[in-house]
Amino acid sequence: MSNVLAYLDPGSGSMILQIIAGGVAAVAVTAKLYWGRLMKFLRIRKDEPEAAKAEPARGSD
Amino acid sequence: MSSHAQTPASQDLEPGSFRDPESRVFYAGDEVYRALSPDGLSDFEALRESGLLDDERVVRTELAEDAAALRGLLVHEPAAVLRHERIPFVSYPYEWTFSMLKDAALLQLDLLLAALDEELVLKDSTPYNVQFRGARPVFVDVGSFERIREGEPWVGYRQFCMLYLYPLLLQSLKGVPFQPWLRGSIDGIRPAEMRGLLSFRDRFRRGVFTNVFLHARLEARYADRPEQTKQEVKRVFKKELFVANVRKMRKVVDRLSWDPPEGVWTAYGERNTYTDEDARRKDEFVREVARSRDWTLVWDIGCNNGRYSRIAAEGARTVVAVDADPGPVELLYRDLRSEGGERILPLTMNLADPSPGLGWRGLERRALPDRGSPDLVLALALVHHVAISANVPVKEFVDWLASLGAAIVIEFPTREDPMVKKLLAPKREGLHPDYELDFFERTLNDAFEVERSERLESGTRVLYFARPKRG
Numbered sequence: 155m156s157n158v159l160a161y162l163d164p165g166s167g168s169m170i171l172q173i174i175a176g177g178v179a180a181v182a183v184t185a186k187l188y189w190g191r192l193m194k195f196l197r198i199r200k201d202e203p204e205a206a207k208a209e210p211a212r213g214s215d
Numbered sequence: 216m217s218s219h220a221q222t223p224a225s226q227d228l229e230p231g232s233f234r235d236p237e238s239r240v241f242y243a244g245d246e247v248y249r250a251l252s253p254d255g256l257s258d259f260e261a262l263r264e265s266g267l268l269d270d271e272r273v274v275r276t277e278l279a280e281d282a283a284a285l286r287g288l289l290v291h292e293p294a295a296v297l298r299h300e301r302i303p304f305v306s307y308p309y310e311w312t313f314s315m316l317k318d319a320a321l322l323q324l325d326l327l328l329a330a331l332d333e334e335l336v337l338k339d340s341t342p343y344n345v346q347f348r349g350a351r352p353v354f355v356d357v358g359s360f361e362r363i364r365e366g367e368p369w370v371g372y373r374q375f376c377m378l379y380l381y382p383l384l385l386q387s388l389k390g391v392p393f394q395p396w397l398r399g400s401i402d403g404i405r406p407a408e409m410r411g412l413l414s415f416r417d418r419f420r421r422g423v424f425t426n427v428f429l430h431a432r433l434e435a436r437y438a439d440r441p442e443q444t445k446q447e448v449k450r451v452f453k454k455e456l457f458v459a460n461v462r463k464m465r466k467v468v469d470r471l472s473w474d475p476p477e478g479v480w481t482a483y484g485e486r487n488t489y490t491d492e493d494a495r496r497k498d499e500f501v502r503e504v505a506r507s508r509d510w511t512l513v514w515d516i517g518c519n520n521g522r523y524s525r526i527a528a529e530g531a532r533t534v535v536a537v538d539a540d541p542g543p544v545e546l547l548y549r550d551l552r553s554e555g556g557e558r559i560l561p562l563t564m565n566l567a568d569p570s571p572g573l574g575w576r577g578l579e580r581r582a583l584p585d586r587g588s589p590d591l592v593l594a595l596a597l598v599h600h601v602a603i604s605a606n607v608p609v610k611e612f613v614d615w616l617a618s619l620g621a622a623i624v625i626e627f628p629t630r631e632d633p634m635v636k637k638l639l640a641p642k643r644e645g646l647h648p649d650y651e652l653d654f655f656e657r658t659l660n661d662a663f664e665v666e667r668s669e670r671l672e673s674g675t676r677v678l679y680f681a682r683p684k685r686g
Binding site: 161162163164165167168170172174175176 | 234235339371430435438440452
């Protein structure tokens with residue numbers, strides 16, 4: 155039995171929505187990425203500093 | 216439905232686990248098992264390889280080698296059986312506070328994102344797949360993980376909206392408690408219903424226009440062409456879209472907030488209406504009982520800020536702290552969460568109207584007393600609320616306590632108590648004649664052996680420790 159159907163009905167409208175919303179989000183993410191690169195290129199924004207090193211582990215009791 | 220309902224094993228099947236044909240939960244002795252179909256097993260193998268099974272947010276699970284004969288549990292013959300860690304007390308989203316539902320939602324989304332990294336997905340998004348171990352949410356439906364298929368959209372998106380996002384929005388935007396809505400419908404709030412609950416202004420709030428208004432409109436529009444839509448979606452859908460949608464949803468959920476009203480914060484901080492000496496002696500009374508033996512499950516009913524739940528937890532494995540007012544329970548949850556506590560499970564429920572059995576045959580979600588009997592019940596500063604505010608006769612209340620079969624610590628505030636006076640004030644003169652110390656004590660003695668009692672300093676409150684009479 156080839157069961158490729160999810161047991162849950164995803165809803166037709168809900169699937170279409172994901173394409174619309176996801177598409178918008180994908181465009182936004184891409185735009186943000188290029189915006190960041192542009193800012194760096196123009197030296198308006200510096201490279202992000204490395205994450206502060208984790209505090210040394212404190213002695214446990 | 217008919218044939219396997221007759222198998223002997225069916226008595227131990229979890230009645231809430233039948234929707235997914237690839238895995239079914241059942242109990243044997245003290246253990247929780249999950250029978251997997253061949254498809255379910257192959258998804259499980261993929262999950263195990265991904266390392267996500269060892270994630271502490273996922274219920275501890277192992278393959279059970281001693282799988283008994285389990286014919287007829289599934290559509291397919293079970294291919295394997297898993298054994299799960301047992302969650303001490305099962306609770307449901309309509310008993311959680313805002314932050315609990317929100318944390319469960321974030322857990323769901325974070326696990327989905329982690330799964331997507333491993334080419335897996337969660338096939339559904341129901342809060343019933345999350346349980347709380349104290350104040351820590353745990354994902355319990357290992358059977359929900361499966362391998363992602365080409366062109367597959369987020370199948371659980373709609374369910375996520377109906378059972379997580381909309382209830383949270385309702386409380387966050389409208390100040391309407393979501394619990395009655397979730398208790399009223401096992402599938403949650405539909406997009407069109409949610410749209411009806413929001414105003415024009417609300418559509419400018421983050422995530423609302425897309426997930427509610429647009430969602431409702433598209434649902435109506437595409438309702439009659441599911442097959443065609445599915446094919447088209449499959450053609451264009453990419454995993455990047457999936458990930459983008461989940462990330463976006465996470466942002467929307469993460470920004471939602473709700474705070475109990477001002478008065479609750481004040482009352483939560485300062486403890487109560489009686490004197491310090493009374494408070495100290497009451498603490499001592501409860502502490503002595505709590506430490507007198509190793510209690511397995513304590514219910515603290517009318518827990519308020521959880522002061523006595525905490526004392527009870529000194530001598531108990533699990534304390535379920537219940538209050539009808541979600542405000543203090545919300546604050547208690549936040550405190551317990553930051554403390555990392557796993558012994559106290561805070562829940563909100565009105566004991567005069569406790570959670571019933573719900574869903575298919577009224578068995579999918581169990582009624583409160585069917586989820587494990589307590590061996591100790593704390594009913595402190597509660598009986599007057601039940602008797603006077605909820606109009607439950609005193610004897611009725613004591614009989615109900617006795618029916619639980621547990622030892623009790625109960626506090627009786629007399630008619631002279633300021634709080635009792637306040638509750639009686641708006642009532643007609645002469646109402647609640649059964650609310651008298653003598654009558655209460657007689658009733659208590661009928662059903663319990665009173666082992667200890669103590670009248671607090673101020674004289675208007677009496678504490679009792681009593682054990683149920685055998686017979």
